[in-house]
Amino acid sequence: MAENLHDLGNQVAAALQATPDFQALQKAFDEMKADAETYKLFQQFQQLQGTLQQKQMAGQKLTDDELKNAHDLADKVSKIESVKHLMETERGVNQILSDLNQTITQPIQNLYQG
Template identity: 50%
Template sequence: MVVNIYDTANQMERDLRGTQEFKALEEAYAELKKDDETFKLFRQFQNLQMQLQQKQYSGQQPTDDEIKEIQGVADKVRDVKSIQNLMEKERGIDELLSGINNVITKPIQELYKD
């Protein structure tokens, strides 16, 4: 029997869109986008996080100014209810995907269990 695992993955992608967690994330993101200033702040925070991660992945340390900048933006983000709501919904999706990952990788975990 030949299994096309990508067919299963594509079905999972479609199923994920129908989950309560994804729908909640979608709604939270739409709500966030309604306020231009809040959305700009959110994008700024995302970009700073990405820049910091890229620097760390390449073995570089962030400068004190970069750390202060992201901390300042993070402080602003903490005060915005719609951004906090979105981040809460992201955690829900992360938990769901982590559980799915555990199921998918179970054969590998079992293989190395001995």
């Protein structure tokens, strides 16, 4: 049964990649990535986010310097047009994922409500 679910998951992943929303996201990412300086800054931002999330998940408190650095980098990245466009197009894909998650978890919600 689990193999069938994984197969279905792979089919859903392929279907997601075929959506206009995903294709717009891919195009926006490629456009942002074409500017080496912007892409480097974007990677730094992602890495910093990941590091801070790991630290928080480990129960560690973020320092004021870490928070300031994250805020400053986020502010800098968010002012770049190609990054803003990337984030806007990402919302469409996130909405699809949210809808899918709700559909997939509906049986669990029904179980607890019924």
